[in-house]
Amino acid sequence: MMPGRLGGTRELIMRAPHSSDSHLRAHNERVRILVAEDEVKLAALLRRGLVEEAHAVDVAVTGEDALARAHATEYDAIVLDLMLPGIDGLEVCRRLRADGVWSPVLMLTARDALEDRIGGLDAGADDYLTKPFAFAELLARLRAVARRAAPERPAVIAVGDLTLDPATHSVRRGNTEIELSPKEFALLETFMRQPNRVLSRFELLEHAWDYDYDNRSNVIDVYVRYLREKVDRPFGRTSLETVRGAGYRLRADG
Ligand code: CA
Numbered sequence: 330m331m332p333g334r335l336g337g338t339r340e341l342i343m344r345a346p347h348s349s350d351s352h353l354r355a356h357n358e359r360v361r362i363l364v365a366e367d368e369v370k371l372a373a374l375l376r377r378g379l380v381e382e383a384h385a386v387d388v389a390v391t392g393e394d395a396l397a398r399a400h401a402t403e404y405d406a407i408v409l410d411l412m413l414p415g416i417d418g419l420e421v422c423r424r425l426r427a428d429g430v431w432s433p434v435l436m437l438t439a440r441d442a443l444e445d446r447i448g449g450l451d452a453g454a455d456d457y458l459t460k461p462f463a464f465a466e467l468l469a470r471l472r473a474v475a476r477r478a479a480p481e482r483p484a485v486i487a488v489g490d491l492t493l494d495p496a497t498h499s500v501r502r503g504n505t506e507i508e509l510s511p512k513e514f515a516l517l518e519t520f521m522r523q524p525n526r527v528l529s530r531f532e533l534l535e536h537a538w539d540y541d542y543d544n545r546s547n548v549i550d551v552y553v554r555y556l557r558e559k560v561d562r563p564f565g566r567t568s569l570e571t572v573r574g575a576g577y578r579l580r581a582d583g
Contacts, residue, residue: 336371336460360384360405365395367413378464392416399425404432406475411438419452426453433474450512488524489581502564516552520579529576553577
């Protein structure tokens, strides 16, 4: 077993767990992972653990290095530390997304602050993990983000005069183009795939984030507010409805 928590002050070097379901992909398919972490000891531990899981692992210790590697190789997942010297993790993530690099990103943050998490998600990260963390949890989240990255090109979805194109990541209300952050987009897509249905915070977290990492988090409420400011308020609409005690719903006639 790996030590209980990684990224803390005391770390022991031990073996990673070997369980049949611990691989990122079924059938032992080799997964390429980039670990961008300047704490050399933690980076080495992660590398060793992931290599023992039969993954191919590259390590970058600066933001510049991470950017260069992520542009050169199509990684199946990137473990990206928020606090990197030079270009920090947020900026690395932003630049990758701006450059059309869509490798799933799991952001490592040093503290469990909502603004850090939202910052990371808004920069285009798929999920985050707070230090210190258990190696098993890192594997679970990498599995989740790598799974969600499966290529899929569905047709344009329409709810009322709201349209969303998953292929081009574009959203319109009528003829007006609406700019959304990646997480806002994911949440809106979840609503639009099930119009008029009441969705609980839990369901929204599960679908839009693909991982129920913090059931008590108010991250959904925060994002629903952001969405309303973009898809409803400028158009004098109230399509995103709060259903007291149950969750939210997107009304087709709202
Ligand atoms: Ca760091």
